[in-house]
Amino acid sequence: MEALDNFLIGNYLWIKSxxxxxxxxxxxxxxxxxxxxxxxxxxxxxxxxxxMLKTMEYRLQKFIMAPAMISSIFFGMLLLKTxxxxxxxxxxxxxKLFSVLCLLFIHHKLSIYRKDFFNDINIKxxxxxxxxxxxxxxxxxxxxxxxxxxxx
Numbered sequence: 427m428e429a430l431d432n433f434l435i436g437n438y439l440w441i442k443s444x445x446x447x448x449x450x451x452x453x454x455x456x457x458x459x460x461x462x463x464x465x466x467x468x469x470x471x472x473x474x475x476x477x478m479l480k481t482m483e484y485r486l487q488k489f490i491m492a493p494a495m496i497s498s499i500f501f502g503m504l505l506l507k508t509x510x511x512x513x514x515x516x517x518x519x520x521x522k523l524f525s526v527l528c529l530l531f532i533h534h535k536l537s538i539y540r541k542d543f544f545n546d547i548n549i550k551x552x553x554x555x556x557x558x559x560x561x562x563x564x565x566x567x568x569x570x571x572x573x574x575x576x577x578x
Contacts, residue, residue, distance in 0.1 A: 432509040441508070445501035452498050453566055455491030456529065459483060459536050460559035466543050467552040476546075483540045495533055502526070517578035523571070525565045532562055 434441065462483050476561065495540040505511050525531050539555075542548040 428565060430507075431509055434504060435510075438505075438508055438511070441504045444503055445498065448475040448494050448497035448501055449480070449565065450496035451463070452529075452533075453562065455486055455494060456533060456536065457559065457564045458496065459486055459491065459540065460555045462486070463539060463548075463550075464552045467569055469554060471546045476543075480544050483543060485523065487537060487540055491536075516576065518572040518576045521578065522569050522572040525568045527564060528565050531569060532558075534566075 462479055466476065466479040466483070469479065491513075537559075539548070539550070560564075
């Protein structure tokens with residue numbers, strides 16, 4: 427256990443950097459996929475545009491969002507395990523972790539919506555996806571404030 431502690435402390439800045447890089451990539455996908463859904467909801471099913479958007483949505487989710495989410499969680503867990511990084515008596519970490527759980531839920535819901543488009547069974551409007559597009563930004567703001575300001 428001491429070897430792991432030494433590794434984590436010795437590589438803290440690298441782990442933190444990779445965590446931030448992963449989160450940026452994940453958030454880019456979470457913010458872009460609903461925007462694609464806005465466009466997709468306005469085109470005819472089985473059209474060339476619809477098929478192109480299906481491909482874009484699939485690739486964004488499978489090759490950018492999913493790996494970025496997994497690496498965000500992995501590096502985040504390493505940071506949580508690093509001694510001295512988190513004061514578990516503070517409230518900010520629990521607000522941050524709850525916000526991350528909300529982002530995971532949103533990621534999951536976006537996956538369901540993508541499959542609906544893929545199967546040509548989407549029934550939601552472009553306005554629905556415009557609203558969904560804004561929600562992750564709120565959680566991102568909360569997370570950044572909790573991590574950097576630690577107000578609680």
